[in-house]
Each structure stands twice: as structure tokens, then as C-alpha cells.
Amino acid sequence: MSDHEKLLRQLIDTMTASGSLRTEPWKNAAAATPRHEFLRSGFFRLVPGSAPSAWAPVQQDADGWLEACYADESLVTQIAGTITPADIRGEIMREPTSSSTLPSLVLRMLEDLNVEQKMKVLEIGTGTGYSTAVLCARQGGGNVTSIEYDQEVALRAREALSRLGTFPNLLTGDGLLGDDEGAPYDRIIATCAVRTVPTAWLQQTRPGGQILTTISGWLNASELVRLTVHDDGTASGPVLAGHVSFMLARPHLAPPLGMLPDLSAGEKREAILGPDVLDDWTTRFIAQFAVPTAQRLKLQHAGHDEDVLVDTETGSFAALYEEDGRWIVRQAGPEALWDAVEEQLGHWHTAGTPPVKEATVRVTPEGQSIHW
Numbered sequence: 519m520s521d522h523e524k525l526l527r528q529l530i531d532t533m534t535a536s537g538s539l540r541t542e543p544w545k546n547a548a549a550a551t552p553r554h555e556f557l558r559s560g561f562f563r564l565v566p567g568s569a570p571s572a573w574a575p576v577q578q579d580a581d582g583w584l585e586a587c588y589a590d591e592s593l594v595t596q597i598a599g600t601i602t603p604a605d606i607r608g609e610i611m612r613e614p615t616s617s618s619t620l621p622s623l624v625l626r627m628l629e630d631l632n633v634e635q636k637m638k639v640l641e642i643g644t645g646t647g648y649s650t651a652v653l654c655a656r657q658g659g660g661n662v663t664s665i666e667y668d669q670e671v672a673l674r675a676r677e678a679l680s681r682l683g684t685f686p687n688l689l690t691g692d693g694l695l696g697d698d699e700g701a702p703y704d705r706i707i708a709t710c711a712v713r714t715v716p717t718a719w720l721q722q723t724r725p726g727g728q729i730l731t732t733i734s735g736w737l738n739a740s741e742l743v744r745l746t747v748h749d750d751g752t753a754s755g756p757v758l759a760g761h762v763s764f765m766l767a768r769p770h771l772a773p774p775l776g777m778l779p780d781l782s783a784g785e786k787r788e789a790i791l792g793p794d795v796l797d798d799w800t801t802r803f804i805a806q807f808a809v810p811t812a813q814r815l816k817l818q819h820a821g822h823d824e825d826v827l828v829d830t831e832t833g834s835f836a837a838l839y840e841e842d843g844r845w846i847v848r849q850a851g852p853e854a855l856w857d858a859v860e861e862q863l864g865h866w867h868t869a870g871t872p873p874v875k876e877a878t879v880r881v882t883p884e885g886q887s888i889h890w
């Protein structure tokens with residue numbers, strides 16, 4: 519057995535022991551997919567202790583490269599939309615824009631996808647092509663379409679997949695638009711997060727088909743959801759456990775804050791909830807459904823610390839500050855952002871703050887909502 523085969527076997531044992539890899543067909547698919555083939559252009563390692571995060575390149579010939587390819591770790595493969603490990607020496611401090619997902623998450627999601635043989639699957643976010651290859655090993659390349667936004671990333675994935683003799687339908691473009699030509703699909707799986715589930719995905723999934731995606735947002739909390747598409751073109755389904763997060767689909771990234779609105783304006787009232795509720799992941803995830811285009815920042819204003827939600831699309835804001843032991847909120851603009859957050863969290867509190875895995879997400883062409 520070669521070095522990589524031994525490492526792959528260990529990885530499969532680890533994923534089986536953790537419960538991510540649960541069934542024989544996916545074990546076989548994982549065993550047939552050598553991850554290092556998708557990482558031949560190297561990857562970036564987080565520099566320990568760096569803040570803000572710095573990344574150092576690891577090339578194919580570096581000590582430990584092969585072992586890292588078979589560790590259960592996400593490996594960043596592109597930074598700032600263009601930079602690959604071959605492009606730099608030393609370190610870089612910019613945002614990752616493509617990666618090879620944590621193998622146990624890839625396999626857990628494929629298990630959660632509930633596929634059956636011959637089902638047609640559309641994957642959004644080809645990345646290195648590793649998850650595409652595992653999917654093809656089970657479904658056959660002819661049943662798999664994968665869309666990648668970034669041309670260079672797509673090209674490298676195509677090369678790696680062809681080297682292994684795997685030929686899915688690979689498309690380059692905005693996966694949020696789906697693939698009208700190949701529709702209807704039985705399953706859609708996204709390995710980038712979305713802020714709102716695109717209507718195109720609802721339209722391109724056959725009734726009874728499923729969409730597995732991470733819903734995230736500009737308050738930076740996300741969860742995996744599995745939606746079943748109904749005859750009327752809407753979809754609904756459970757939130758699956760685990761704080762699963764992916765990089766946001768590029769067109770869904772938060773826009774720059776730009777010029778802030780005039781924060782001295784607005785109506786004041788005593789707040790029912792303080793902004794510290796948003797320090798909790800689950801609370802933020804639920805609140806995001808009420809204020810999907812709001813971003814949070816902390817600043818000093820009029821002599822006190824303020825926690826501010828700003829909605830760059832509508833110009834609305836809600837600024838919260840403490841006064842005599844009470845939280846005061848000042849809101850202005852067409853959307854009363856904090857009213858919306860308090861109402862949304864109020865429903866959750868009335869339901870007894872159940873865990874998010876007991877929630878159902880509903881998506882219609884008009885928008886998405888969360889329910890208990």
C-alpha cells in the first residue's frame with residue numbers, strides 16, 4: 519500500500535469514528551478519491567497566533583504536504599480572489615476565497631444529501647474538485663454538474679478531475695443562477711454559503727427534490743439546512759445541527775459600509791433586548807432572518823459606546839447604548855431594525871428558545887423565514 523493509500527485509509531477510519539461517514543456507498547466513494555490530487559498546487563496554512571490572520575504557502579514538495587492533504591482539515595487554496603500558493607513567499611494577510619473543505623464535512627453533507635443511484639445532482643462551488651470527485655465516484659460523472667465562480671479555480675479542478683478520469687459537467691459562472699439547461703435536478707448541494715436561497719434553485723429542483731445548503735449572513739452566523747421543494751415552487755425543511763459554515767457565495771458577500779448614515783437622527787426608546795444577545799451564534803443566526811441586509815459594528819458616538827446595526831441597502835440603522843443600567847435604542851430609516859430583531863427573537867423566546875435543530879426554514883420566491 520502506498521503512503522497516500524495508508525493516509526486515506528486512516529482518514530476514512532477517522533471520519534467513520536466521528537460519525538461523519540456513515541454508509542458503505544459513501545465509504546467506497548471516499549476510498550476511491552485521492553485528496554492530494556486536488557491539492558497539487560499547494561495550500562495556505564494559517565500562521566499560528568497571527569491576528570489579523572496571516573497565511574503561509576505550503577507547496578507540493580514541502581515536508582508534511584501529503585500528510586496535511588489527508589488530515590481532517592480545511593485547506594485554503596486561494597486568497598483575495600487571485601493569489602495561489604505559487605504566487606507568494608512569506609506570508610499574506612488577506613481573506614481566503616477558495617479552499618478544499620474539511621473532508622469530514624464533505625462526507626457528512628453527502629450523507630445528509632439523501633441521494634439515490636442515478637439521481638442528478640447539481641453542486642455549487644467546485645473549488646478544488648475534491649467534493650465533486652467523491653460525488654462522481656458514487657453517482658457517476660454523467661449525473662453530476664458542478665459550477666465554480668472563479669475561472670482559474672475551475673480550470674485547476676477540471677485538470678485534477680481529468681487526471682483521475684472523472685468527467686462531470688463542469689460549468690464556470692455564478693452558481694446562484696443554477697443551471698437552467700440541466701434542470702430539473704433531484705438534488706442541489708452548495709459548498710459555499712448563501713445569504714438567501716436563490717429562487718433559481720427552487721425552480722431547478724424537481725418537486726420532492728432537495729436542496730442542501732448553508733444559510734449564512736452579514737451577522738456572521740450560519741447553519742446547514744435541507745429543504746424539500748414542493749409542488750407550488752416553495753421549499754421547507756429542517757436546520758441540521760452543527761454551526762456549519764462556508765465562505766459566502768461571492769455575489770452574497772457584504773458590501774462595504776461606505777458612508778454611515780447620520781447616527782444622531784432617529785427615534786429613541788428603551789430596548790427590550792440588549793445588543794449583547796447578538797454575541798451568541800444561534801441568536802445571531804435567528805436574528806439574521808429578520809434583518810438580512812444589516813451589518814453590525816461597534817463605535818463611539820456622542821460620548822458613549824454604541825453597538826450599531828446598519829442596513830446599507832435601505833440606509834436604516836439601529837444604535838444601542840447603555841444609560842443608567844438600561845439599554846436604549848435609537849432607530850432611523852425605512853426599516854426599524856431593532857424592532858424586527860426583537861420581534862423575531864420574541865417568537866423564539868415564546869417557543870422556549872428551542873435548539874436551532876428543531877427549527878424549520880421556509881423559502882418562497884418572496885423570501886425566507888425560520889419557524890418553530
Ligand SMILES: C[S@@+](CC[C@H](N)C(=O)[O-])C[C@H]1O[C@@H](n2cnc3c(N)ncnc32)[C@H](O)[C@@H]1O
Pocket residue numbers: 615616617618619624642643644645646647648649650665666667668671691692693694709710764765766767768769
Ligand atoms: C469552500 S470552497 C468549495 C470546496 C470544494 N467543495 C472542495 O471540496 O474543494 C467554495 C467555492 O465556492 C466558490 N464560489 C463562491 N461563490 C460562488 C458562486 N456564486 N457560484 C459558484 N461558486 C462559487 C468559491 O470560488 C470557492 O471555490
